[in-house]
Amino acid sequence: MKAGIITLGCRVNHYESEAVSEELEKLGLEIASPDGDCGVYIVNTCAVTAEAVRKSGQMVRRAAKGKDVFVGVMGCASQLDPETFAGIEGVSFVCGSRNKLEMVSAVGKWLADREYKSVSVSEPDGEIEKMSIDRFDRTRAYVKIQDGCENRCSYCVISKVRGRVVRRDEEDILNEIRTLAGGGCREVVLTGIETAAYGKGLAELIRKTAEIDGIDRIRLGSMEPSFLGRGFADGVKDIPQFMHHIHVSVQSGSSSVLARMRRKYNRDQLIRNLTYLREVMPDMNFTSDIIVGFPGETDGEFEDTLSLVKEVSFLHCHIFKYSKRPGTEAAEMKDQVPPAVKEKRFGLLKAAADGEKRKIFLAAIDAGKPVAVLSETTDGKYIYGHSDGFMECMLESGDFEKGKTVFFLPERIEGETLCGKEVKI
Numbered sequence: 001m002k003a004g005i006i007t008l009g010c011r012v013n014h015y016e017s018e019a020v021s022e023e024l025e026k027l028g029l030e031i032a033s034p035d036g037d038c039g040v041y042i043v044n045t046c047a048v049t050a051e052a053v054r055k056s057g058q059m060v061r062r063a064a065k066g067k068d069v070f071v072g073v074m075g076c077a078s079q080l081d082p083e084t085f086a087g088i089e090g091v092s093f094v095c096g097s098r099n100k101l102e103m104v105s106a107v108g109k110w111l112a113d114r115e116y117k118s119v120s121v122s123e124p125d126g127e128i129e130k131m132s133i134d135r136f137d138r139t140r141a142y143v144k145i146q147d148g149c150e151n152r153c154s155y156c157v158i159s160k161v162r163g164r165v166v167r168r169d170e171e172d173i174l175n176e177i178r179t180l181a182g183g184g185c186r187e188v189v190l191t192g193i194e195t196a197a198y199g200k201g202l203a204e205l206i207r208k209t210a211e212i213d214g215i216d217r218i219r220l221g222s223m224e225p226s227f228l229g230r231g232f233a234d235g236v237k238d239i240p241q242f243m244h245h246i247h248v249s250v251q252s253g254s255s256s257v258l259a260r261m262r263r264k265y266n267r268d269q270l271i272r273n274l275t276y277l278r279e280v281m282p283d284m285n286f287t288s289d290i291i292v293g294f295p296g297e298t299d300g301e302f303e304d305t306l307s308l309v310k311e312v313s314f315l316h317c318h319i320f321k322y323s324k325r326p327g328t329e330a331a332e333m334k335d336q337v338p339p340a341v342k343e344k345r346f347g348l349l350k351a352a353a354d355g356e357k358r359k360i361f362l363a364a365i366d367a368g369k370p371v372a373v374l375s376e377t378t379d380g381k382y383i384y385g386h387s388d389g390f391m392e393c394m395l396e397s398g399d400f401e402k403g404k405t406v407f408f409l410p411e412r413i414e415g416e417t418l419c420g421k422e423v424k425i
């Protein structure tokens with residue numbers, strides 16, 4: 001029997017779906033595309049926005065149209081509202097965000113009794129769910145190091161559906177990475193719901209990961225800016241395998257907006273931390289998440305964000321127009337920004353972010369120096385991958401070996417990709 005898993009949302013969700021799929025294979029199921037005919041469909045839901053919840057429900061209803069199929073729902077949206085998902089006709093099993101491996105036993109029960117139907121959602125507390133990934137078929141693997149979030153941001157429900165912060169045992173993490181490296185993995189991304197919440201031991205974890213044979217590159221999931229101080233920077237600056245790219249959860253460049261968001265930093269601290277990271281690692285690139293049109297955002301506050309994008313010079317910005325999230329403090333705030341204003345600000349910020357990305361690419365071309373790229377995919381003529389600083393790269397080469405580091409000389413820009421020809425070093 002084939003099983004298809006539909007995953008919405010963050011890297012942690014994708015990691016957890018992969019772990020569930022490995023366990024399903026142990027039951028004898030074949031993991032297949034959910035777009036095809038499967039006997040088992042599982043939807044790993046997301047609740048980060050109201051739109052994510054809506055889309056999660058849409059995916060469940062689409063899967064549940066099949067006859068004599070198992071439809072399972074897990075994740076943040078089902079943690080938030082299990083009754084709604086359980087009430088969808090055709091759904092066999094619903095679990096939450098901290099007990100996803102129960103989905104595997106539920107599939108087993110359904111295989112024995114096609115009338116099986118159950119809901120198992122409890123408060124997202126207690127120890128971290130013990131799951132891991134053993135197989136490896138990509139150049140880059142995500143490794144979950146923690147779960148939960150305690151930030152209580154005014155626009156977000158994730159702390160409610162993921163529960164308090166729990167950290168994974170260090171040796172469990174390292175053992176999983178050793179297994180992945182033995183299977184050919186060359187780059188790992190240490191990630192979590194709030195990666196920085198792993199705490200002061202994160203730099204040491206990175207150092208120990210770097211000591212594992214076969215691991216050439218180490219990256220991090222989205223990082224909270226207040227964590228990226230001198231202590232962290234000094235702890236990782238001399239680790240060759242630590243890639244000089246960090247995705248920073250910025251959200252706004254205005255201290256007053258950040259205060260209304262209940263973020264744990266202000267503009268000055270953000271700039272100070274990112275500046276020091278570039279002092280000790282001069283080729284460091286930053287990417288970011290930014291919300292425009294947060295309730296009460298004035299023209300001046302937006303200008304603070306616009307100027308921050310230019311001052312930091314982000315490689316890429318994921319820009320979101322604020323939308324009300326039911327059940328959050330921000331949804332009830334006064335002075336909601338009109339849609340037309342949000343649209344205009346989105347356009348201005350995107351233009352500025354695109355301009356900064358182009359500057360970074362042009363600087364790489366003007367430097368005239370070879371750039372290292374991890375080979376990820378090929379179309380037979382070009383190799384595609386990412387540089388140390390996470391620039392998307394395309395290079396002419398007929399010699400492709402997945403996971404191999406190759407070098408190319410940047411020559412031109414095509415869309416959002418840096419292009420050139422391979423050079424031998």
